[in-house]
Amino acid sequence: MCLAIPGQIVEIAEKEPLARVNVGGVTRNVNVGLLDDGAVAPGDWILIHVGFALSKIDEGQAHDQLRMLRAMGEDGLAIEEVRGYRFAEPSQ
Amino acid sequence: MTVLQPVRKTPHFADTQIEMAHGAGGIASRRLVEGLIGSYLSNPILQTFADAATISVNGSNVATTADGFVVKPLRFPGGSIGELAVNGTLNDLAVSAAKPIALMATLILEAGLPTSTLESEVEAMAIAARKAGVCIVGGDTKVVEHGKADGMYVSTFGIGLVDGRVRIDAASIQPGDRILLSGPIGAHGITILLARGELDLQADLVSDTRPVWPFVSALMDRCASGVRWMRDPTRGGVATSLNELVRGTAYGVALYEDCVPMHDAVRGACELLGLDPLHIANEGQFLAVVAAEHADAALAAVRGVAGGEEAILIGEVRAEPKQRVIGINGYGGTRVIDMLVGDPLPRIC
């Protein structure tokens, strides 16, 4: 449910809670009235749903998550390689 | 798991009224054309439901095609209805391997249409025809009451001479054949969607409307014997064209999803609106099935023509799954790529 897509704020209107947001080269006005006043600035990334920003994306959290998941894959490969070597060794 | 038999009934048209979906180029359009129109007008040439009908005249194969254009707005970034009408008609001939001989055009005009608009569209038609080296040799003009048409509609007829070196036939495809795509997808459909202004989206994007004959011609010069099938993936997009290809055969198509090129803005708009770029209309691309051993030469031929640099092999014909188009992504995940159902509607869920 609830298709929501990340976009980057290009500029913020002065009077209304509106931001110009770029999604992969497509721009649209997005209402930022659901976020705390002054919570976002140009350059920030927000999650957009039906023309509203639902939340500001936490870059640090995204970075940590990806680093952890990437490491999981690499660890996994390393483990499998070790196992692979073990099975490959001729039994003596 | 319960094993489902694919639903492939003879199309039968039971809908009580015409909906926009019947004109969207997907399953509903197919049911209308095959189930209602085809059942009354049935004949061996019509039954092929190809882009153009090929008729033998004194030993020469002549391709004929008719097309209608109802685009709103009339002018959009990268083109207009007049240019679209000429290129669209020529492209139906081109993918039937036919070099165009002549075009005809009927203009349905709405009372109140500014003369200047009509004039610029006729000029656009003239320029597009001249570029393609073909003449518009006749047509008709009708005027309907104000409010009965979106400014103007164009209906066309085209005739071309089929290049004898190739045999375009979906039934001739073989497992291992490659699918060639001429360039990035979805630019026309998304440009029109944005140009309507209802979604309040802006992008630096233009329609891909152009004649594909130069690419087809280069392809045939280089490896005519390797070309088995061609199609311009207009309404319903690449997904619908490939489904139309496989349903008449005993084979399926595997599409390498990560290889399919598209502009960032097309992708961005599709992500934002929940649309599948493979269902979005193109007006200047073509798909070809080429024998595996000719694939590299075919690609080089298309890439060698200006505007064809982004041509790419996006998939292959496979023995299984039969009559299905399957997308395969970078980690081996698969999905069925279906024909378009109804109009591509933006979604929020």
Next chain:
Amino acid sequence: MKYVDEFRDAGIISGVAREIARTAKPSRLYRIMEVCGGHTHSIYRHGLRDVLPANIELVHGPGCPVCVLPTGRVDDGLAIAARENVILTCFGDMMRVPGTKGTPLELKARGADIRMVYSPLDALRIAASNPEKHVCFFAIGFETTAPSTALTILRAQELGVNNFSVFCNHVTIVPAMRAILDSPDMRIDGFVGPGHVSSITGCRPYEFIARDYGKPVVVSGFEPLDILESILLILRQLDAGEARVENQYKRIVPWEGNPPALMALARVFELRPYFEWRGLGFISQSALSIKPDFAGFDAEKLFNVPGVRVTDPRGAQCGEVLKGVLKPPQCKLFGTECNPEHPVGALMVSSEGACAAYYRYAMHASAVEA
């Protein structure tokens, strides 16, 4: 696209998939419900079943707003559209949902002024530019979408746009999850929890599921890596004999939710005593209505909608499928009378509906096995 492409990275996905395969015990079956239709859509769209072990069964949950909307409510909305001088606006998702007398698209083809909008604010804009008409917005959606409707109503009040109303069908996800948990034939081991709903509500509303029902809930994003990581976190909890609420979607979801959005909800809406869900029946306190302070914007009050309850189509077993008791192809109508082009039940309409998703997958499976 940032925050999209990284979470679809084939290499990392393969690594997490291997970790899932190592973690899942071959001796047992894991039945995991993805609550959101958005998850269902993503699972099929990105072929995630292909990278999961066979003993992880994904059960598609009720989190698809058009799927759970009962036919009677569709009829009520379309009754508003049939009135003189009314423009009915709705999301594209609603356009193919069948009411008793047809879908919004079919009514539009017969002349009703029904327009698709991307945002409720677009509906308000149509009202402002058509002062001689009344513009009604057919609001659907969970807590993700409801705050947008709330702000739109507040904006309409602020601008004094009086020819605008909302036909409110906003529902809340937690009561539906509770209904599924209380279902006697429930056999679900853990939940991939709603990501975008939780960006508004936070993670606390699910704590009772872990505490009272002993089931893990992992609030999850929608990209392939998000869903796979969430499945892995559920497996780890199950193997450790734990049941907690975890937040996999920290880049979007604050544990406490979005306070300004919750305040907007509280200002404009109140809980209905009960609301009908397609297939699940009446669920108490599971939907929102517009507060009396904003009655002038409440289409239900302005138009006195028929409010007729329509039974689900004969033979359709949407409810059992929604609860995860039946798999879509076990429904009698699946794939024959009910298919994506002519949906009988709403689960076949939306591309995130369990049946529409399964229809495609099953066609694939049959073709491969044939």
